Amino acid sequence: MSEAAANQASESYLSRGWRLRDWLFTTDHKRVAWLYTVSITAFFFLGGLAALVIRLELITPEGDVVSADAYNQLFTIHGVVMVWFFLIPSIPNTLGNFLLPLMVGAKDLAFPKLNIISWYIYTIGGVFTIAAVITSGVDTGWTFYTPYSTQYADRAVVAALTGVFVVGFSSILTGINFIVTTHKMRAPGLTWFRLPLFVWANYATSLVMVLATPVLSATLILLILERMLGIGIFDPALGGDPILFQHLFWFYSHPAVYIMILPGMGVVSELITCFSRKTVFGYHGMAISILAITVFGFLVWGHHMFVSGQSLYAGLMFSFFTFLVALPSAIKTFNWTATLYKGKLIFSAVMIYALSFVGLFTIGGFTGIFLASLAVDVHVHDTYFVVAHFHYIMVGGMVTAYLGGLHFWWPKMTGRMYPEIWAKVAALALFIGFNLTFFPQYLMGYAGMPRRYQTYPEDFQILHVMSSLGAGVLAIGYLLPLVYLLWSLRWGKRAPPNPWRAAGLEWRTDSPPPKHNFLEPQTVTGPPYDYDTIDNK
């Protein structure tokens, strides 16, 4: 290789090519990760804005900020945007896209063109859906339940469904890409039980994406056909069963919860082991638990339908399977805490995020057990108890892990360090704001406050005010990182290849990495997370 060519090969993936088409037509997984990061951040703040207006409305018992109809549209926007366009693609398509090839020692994903195509599908589908939802005021909630969505809602439901349907393809393409990359592109010596848990988690997530998303696509096709052509598959007048829609919908949408949380578990495993300077406790158990959650996750969807009119016996079965999911989840939680035990803990901002995740996920998971019990669920179904439960998993778990991971790998992605003090402030604001927002919702939910209501009895006002206050603090926790991370792009300290002295192939290359990730092919000779060896060097 000539010297000029060698220089070009060692150049960072960011240093050259700043015309618009160098980004929009890139196939570099690291650049696609950035495209995704920009898109999901935009969607996230849009969804967050809707949530803020909802919390503003709920400060008083009367409906005074927005009309009842607008309130329905607001929670629809919040749900549609956050679930379909933020939570599902968040970690896999940003951190996963960036890190998966680096972590397995590959030059890129197996299908780089599919990768950029998936971003286009996602972004165009997302913008289209949101345009349809906002301009026509779709008010079905993010779940599109029949018969309301097929026979009564008089808005652009078909357009919204089409958008969500299209975005499904981006999930499928990402899933295929990740699975094939993990199977076929690992560096020599990188056996399955030497893979970082983040790779395991993204692999499992991809399995769910591939096996579940098409069922959602089928269900949405049936809804679209029912509305457009009058082919009534769920129409009771033809002997159809609207509850069947819920079966098919939740066959996707419950495993989708694991699309959202599994990558978060993967991220947190990486963070905790690094900042405890200890190998992950029970690595094999952690990896197998991930797979167990993936499989069990497909057997439990009926727990969303305990009071829908589903057969009681089906309810019993789904309740039993739901309890089973608690086992691998508990194994993971215990192993995280066991990893911390006798570790040399470093309370960096990243570690605060990771510890927040473990605590909040535990509370969210624990209240999930209440909801899995048939009799208790009759009492708390469709109340704020449920709202609080899944926000503890989705925000307390997933978003916290995402922000933690973003900070942890920020030096690798950008080549810059972020200001640690501000990051700590933001991490604490997130933890405090989150609990202030959602813990009161457990209390009012248990006391009977139903979800999706614009007005409420005065007894609940103090809890609602606390919750709304918390939402304000939470907003600071989100806005701060946006500001200082952008600031660090220009003024942050230059990052060395491995600022945290972390294990893993991604830290062996430059920050930011060259276009083909590594200058020399990597081989792996030891177990993952070998922090004893790293620290004794």
Place this chain on the structure above:
Amino acid sequence: MRDVKAPVLAWGAYLIVLGGSVAATKLVSGLMGHLFSLLCASIMASLILSFFMGLRVANNLLRVFALAGVMWLAIMLTLTMVDYVMRDIGECPNAQADDVARNAQGCPLDSAGNVRASDTGA
């Protein structure tokens, strides 16, 4: 060209099974005929998978993926049907398998002897 015999034979076998399946529909009415037709469909699908799609010579990993697809379909079908074998959606949407009493229209009564509200309109 190598290995032309196998796909042609598979094609012939497929047509024979297809003929058998259609004949069964005509000759054996009812459940047995239907089950036979479904069995024939599985054989026809297996022929295509093994001989035209190369699953016969593919590596084990690909077979595992093919099998996983079928397994997950089975999960969806089985768990969904658990609900519907226990619940009659035909006449009375809210019927449960343990309902004992029935009213004049054949709709089950709850423990207080009332027809469930959602069943009356049926």
Place this chain on the structure above:
Amino acid sequence: MTTTPSTTSKAAPDEQFDDLTQQRQADLMGMWIFLATELMLFGGIFTAFTVYRFAYPEVFAEAATHLDLKLGTFNTALLVTSSLFMALAERAVNAGQRRKTLAFLFVTIGIGVVFLGIKGYEWHHEYTEKLMPILGLAFEYPGAHPDRAEMFFNFYYVLTGLHAVHMSLGLVTLSVMVVFTWRWRDPSRLGRQIQINGLYWAFVDVVWVFIFTTQYLLRA
């Protein structure tokens, strides 16, 4: 195979792969996973069908007799023949026989078009019999329980329609393969592409087997 000593060797793998074997295995695996997603797509609709087939067995069995069994059987035989020619085209391209590959691809496409034609004729026939409850068209079903029978026909149109969409997409990609075969630039790459297309085409056939069996054959 000719040897190409130039630096831009046509037998080189794409830049993210180490060698051609890895690329070939990755392509195949990607396609099989995609087919698994297709299976789940149709599987969702088949699950819904099973629910109603179980709930209304007599009505559905009766309604199935209103479909044209002869044309359906003929179409099934046609489609498997087209799959056979696709498999032969795959073997021809691997043997480096350009003309045979082209001929087999043309036969495959031709049979596919005939299949869609017959399917269209069936739909038209059902339309004239007033058995097409789409877009508010009149549905005049002669048997008992016309509402439940309408549900059967709903599934019939959803399944055959979605299958026809998949067939049409397959015909488009096969036509692209014809163009590539015509040019014959990089036979080993072409071989991979035709194999991937062959998988898709055969899978569409597998789906049809189950559509045919559940819609036409489970009759009274």
